[in-house]
Amino acid sequence: MGTPLDLATDSFQDTAPDIYETPDLTDDNSTIPTATGFSQSDNEFDDDDDDSAGITRSRLRVNDARSRFLPSQVDARDVDFSDRLNGKRKSYRTSSRRQRVLEDGTQQIGDLSDEEDGEDLERKIARLRREIEEAKEEYSKQKTDAAQAAPAKEHALTSLSKALDEMVVVPRVTGTTKPVPTSTGSKETAPATDVTDGATYTVTYAPDYEQSHALAKAADFDRRLAQLEKAIGVTAASMPGLDGDRLPRAVVPTLDHLQKQLNVLSDASTSSLDSISRRVRELTKDAEQLEKSRKAAKAAQESLEASGVQTSEPSDEQTAKINALYGTLPAIESLAPLLPPLLDRLRSLRAIHADAATASETLDQIERTQSEMAGDIAQWREGLAKIEGAMKEGDDSMTANMKVIEGWVKGLEANMAKLS
Structure with missing residues (x-):
């Protein structure tokens, strides 16, 4: 009996080359499949009566398939068909035309504009917004390629974006209307009726995001505060101590100052006036004593300098600090007119933000007071x-x-005349 090693010898291996035989080509034989004796049209339906394999041998109706996709139009320019998740992918856009079947059996395909009759307002706005974004991208590409771009195109795109934003914001305030969808079986579109019972929510992209920034809100609040001050009449002409070149004083400190003055005038009495006059005399005496001590110190310094007594010289560090302070004096002097009104405005903003929680109650109270005053x-x-x-x-x-x-x-x- 042979060993496994003997079984694996070359005697059991087929080393002959693989041979594939084909019939010789002659005048009678041909590899081209024979054509049938009749021609079938595209609309004919060919069924084979062979029931042996249970296979449906139906031919594709080419005209029916072509007529199904004939009204559709696909715009695949600059489309990204990759599976990347990063970045903004641009998808293709399809549009279909209206297809009508006439009485004689022929089909009539309408223009692309016929589809807009059945398109509601939200879809139109979304389509216009998408087209504007694509136009912006194309304009940015052209702008990077060209050295000088026409500013009219950018202005037109900006105006279109603002118009779309207004169209989206206005229905959000006044209540949007939703058209009733028509039946799919009818060939003619019925006029859409408006339904105002349900609420419609629209999620939009705001290109002007910087308007909602915190600094923009602060600037808008400052502008409104300035308008309020202007409406009240807090100006340099009406309030003493205000210069035209400086910033106007804030409303809240001005109102506090006026309230204090009114309280002093309303609570004025003989005893209060006497106490105020005594306090003024004490302050005057203190100011006079301070002036006398300052003059005495100046005279003593001059006498020491005349006698030749050397005072202690400041160190280099103190000299550098003093020079640095003198160097910052111009900046401080330039900011001096702006600091008091700026601090007043900041205090006013802090007070307003602190009272923001009770703003609605304050407004209700003001409205009640106004109604009572009107009565x-x-x-x-x-x-x-x-x-x-x-x-x-x-x-x-x-x-x-x-x-x-x-x-x-x-x-x-x-x-009397008669009697006399």
Whole structure:
């Protein structure tokens, strides 16, 4: 019996080359498949009656398939078909045209513009926004390629974006209307009816994001505060101590100052005025003593310098600090006119932010006060009208009485003349 090593020898291996035999080409034989004796049209349906394998041998209807995709149009320019997740991918865009079947059986394909009749407002806005974004990308590419670009295109794109933003913001405030979808079986589109019962929410992309930035909000609040100050009349002409070149004072410190002055005037009495006058005299005496001590110190310094006594010289570090302080004096002097009103504005903003939680209650209280004042004013007007009517009636009655008395006086004068 042979060993496994003997079984693996070359006697058991087929080393002959592989041979593939084909029939010799002659005039009678041909490798081209024979064509059938009849031609089938594209619309014919060829069924084979062979029931042996259970295979459906139906031919594809080419015209039906072509007519199904004929109204569609695909725009695949600059489309990214990769599977990358990073970056903004640009997808292809498809559009279909309306297809109608006439009475004679022929099909009529409409223009691409016919589809816009059945497109609602939200889809139009989304489509326009997408087209504007694509136009912006194409414009940026052209701008990078060209050295000088026309500013009119950029202005046109910006104006279109603002117009779309206004179209999206306005329905969000006033309530959007949603058209009722029509049935798919009808060939003619029915007029869309508006339904205002349901709410429609639109998620949009705002290109002007910097408007919602914190600094932009602070600048807008400062502008509104300046408008409020202008409306109240807090200007250099109305308030003493304000220069035209400096910033106007804030409203809250000005109101506090006016309130303190009004409190002093309203609470003024003989005792308070006496205490204020005593306090003023004490402050005057302190100022005079401070001036005397300053003059005495200056005289002592001059006498020491005249006698030749050398005072201790400052160190180099102190000299450098003093020089640095003198170097910062111009910047401090230039900022000196701006610091007081700026600090007042910051304090006003802090107070306003602290009272922001009770702003609604304060507004309600102000509205109630205004309504009460309006009622009081109406009552005063009614009372004044009644008083004017009573005074007019009194004038009329007094004039009538004067005429009657004048007639009596004339009668008495006539009687006296007869008696005399």
